[in-house]
Amino acid sequence: MVLIGAFLLGGISGIALLWTDDTETVVTLQQEPVPQSATEIAGLSAAAQKMPLRNPFSYAHETIAETSPAIENSKGDGHPPLQSVSLAQPSPASTPPAPPPAPLVLRGVVTDANGVRIAILGKGTEGAALSVGETWEGHTLRGLTDTSATLETMSGSITVARE
Secondary structure (H helix, E strand, O other), X not given: OHHHHHHHHXXXXXXXXXXXXXXXXXXXXXXXXXXXXXXXXXXHHHHHOOOOOOOOXXXXXXXXXXXXXXXXXXXXXXXXXXXXXXXXXXXXXXXXXXXXXXXEEEEEEEEOOOOOEEEEEEXXXXXXXXXXXXXXOOEEEEEEOOOEEEEEEOOEEEXXXXX
């Protein structure tokens, strides 16, 4: 019985070794030529000339009257001429006043598995999770209920209600 099993196993293995797969078709992709204008990075010529760039995030936004005349493009590569921009410094009177500080709000109260309450406080886009006795931005949490938190600051005690 063992001899017959070994003979069958050897025969199946020999057939598997001699088996040839179907030939697969090989696909060759042809590269298309890239146009010369598509390879240039936008703004590369301005960076190569080391022209000062304006800060798009500044409060001083210039108008067309505040820009200087156009500088001729030295390469002559068909691109429109670049413009040099001079930013006018805002006068102290035109500087907008600083916004008032964001109010402190109680965004929620969480109770953990041990029964300890944690206040989720927010001030503008910042926030913190405090338990009683912890301090954040000069505010120390002294008392906490489900709907309000009592905080102590340098100027006194305040109570904020849940929003």
